[in-house]
Amino acid sequence: MSAQRFFDWGLRLYIGLFFIYLFLPLAIMAMATFNDSRFPTITPWNGTTLKWFAELWADGRMWAALGNSLLVAGGVLCLAVPIGVASALFLTTVESRAKPFVYGLILSPLLTPGVIIGISTLIFWREFGVSGGTFLTVLGQATFISAYVMLMVMARLQRFDRTLERAALDLGATPWQAFRRVLLPFLKPAILSAAVIAFLQSFENYNTSLFVVGYDTTLTVYIASKVRTGLTPAVNALGLVLIVITVLIAIVYELKRRRELKPKGV
Numbered sequence: 001m002s003a004q005r006f007f008d009w010g011l012r013l014y015i016g017l018f019f020i021y022l023f024l025p026l027a028i029m030a031m032a033t034f035n036d037s038r039f040p041t042i043t044p045w046n047g048t049t050l051k052w053f054a055e056l057w058a059d060g061r062m063w064a065a066l067g068n069s070l071l072v073a074g075g076v077l078c079l080a081v082p083i084g085v086a087s088a089l090f091l092t093t094v095e096s097r098a099k100p101f102v103y104g105l106i107l108s109p110l111l112t113p114g115v116i117i118g119i120s121t122l123i124f125w126r127e128f129g130v131s132g133g134t135f136l137t138v139l140g141q142a143t144f145i146s147a148y149v150m151l152m153v154m155a156r157l158q159r160f161d162r163t164l165e166r167a168a169l170d171l172g173a174t175p176w177q178a179f180r181r182v183l184l185p186f187l188k189p190a191i192l193s194a195a196v197i198a199f200l201q202s203f204e205n206y207n208t209s210l211f212v213v214g215y216d217t218t219l220t221v222y223i224a225s226k227v228r229t230g231l232t233p234a235v236n237a238l239g240l241v242l243i244v245i246t247v248l249i250a251i252v253y254e255l256k257r258r259r260e261l262k263p264k265g266v
Contacts, residue, residue, distance in 0.1 A: 026243060033236040040233045052233040056241075059234055065222035066238075068134060069203050072218060075138035076145055076202040081195050083142065084149025085187070091150075092157045107151075109144035114207030117143060122212050132214025140212045141202050148201060149194040156190035 032040045036047040056062065087106050091099060109117060121140040122132060130136060160183065168178040206220040213221055223235055 029236050030240045030243070032233050033240050035233065038232060040231055040236050052237045055232065056234040056237040061217075062219070062222060062234070062238065065217045065219045068213075068216050069219040072134055072137050072141065072209070073199045073202040075134070076141045077195055077199050079138060079142040080146040080149050080198045080202075081191065083146040084194060084198075085153050085191060087146065087150040088153035088157055092154060107147050110147045112144070114144075114205070115211070118208040118211030121208070132212050132216075134213075134216045136212040136214070137209050137216070137218070140208045141205055144208075145198045145201050148197055149191075152194040152197065153187060153190050156187055160186055 028042055029040070031042045033052055034048050034050070035042055035045055036049040036051070037044075091103055091106075118140055121136060121143070125131075125136055125139070165178050165182050168182050169175070173181070204220060205218075206224065209218050210221055210224075217225075223231075226232075226235065
């Protein structure tokens with residue numbers, strides 16, 4: 001019993017230290033938002049203030065950069081998800097000697113530094129008269145983000161019973177009907193999760209965006225430029241707002257999930 005009790009306390013200590021390590025930087029960042037100091041820090045504490053939220057609201061360039069990041073993330077979502085799903089379906093249904101080569105080819109952007117992807121994308125599309133901007137940023141990010149989508153969908157497809165699809169075809173369904181009514185509902189959780197990952201990967205991307213964004217500055221590029229010219233706690237205020245929005249979305253999703261799992265009539 002003493003050994004089991006020691007193991008339980010050790011596990012609790014480890015979990016506690018893990019969550020402290022995970023959330024302490026976010027807590028410090030949030031506290032710095034309310035410090036009356038022109039630098040994003042909590043030491044020394046110069047007094048409590050809300051002025052950095054007002055400064056954030058007045059920073060038009062930051063809001064424009066945030067809008068560009070959301071626009072790029074939406075474009076990447078619309079491009080990477082269909083490509084990733086199609087690649088996963090192709091690799092799990094087609095039997096060919098070229099399958100390992102195609103698999104490695106699709107995954108190769110994940111192993112390529114983002115700087116290389118950004119520079120190569122810019123050089124390639126300049127040959128066709130396309131300069132840096134939102135369109136090129138979407139293309140550059142989608143080249144590797146689609147691989148994340150493919151991997152997540154492939155992991156889900158490995159648990160799919162192909163006999164269900166063949167049974168639908170035997171019962172008179174067309175291939176499109178079998179896909180839409182049998183396979184697609186099964187893939188829905190993986191596709192939604194992959195879409196969230198794709199959106200977040202695009203939103204926080206910096207290395208690739210830096211070389212292809214042109215004059216349409218994204219949020220990460222704008223914050224990096226503010227680090228060189230002088231960062232204020234207004235950036236902390238934006239981070240705190242994003243954290244609150246994320247937590248609220250997670251709470252709403254969890255409440256909705258529990259309501260759906262709750263037996264009817266209870």
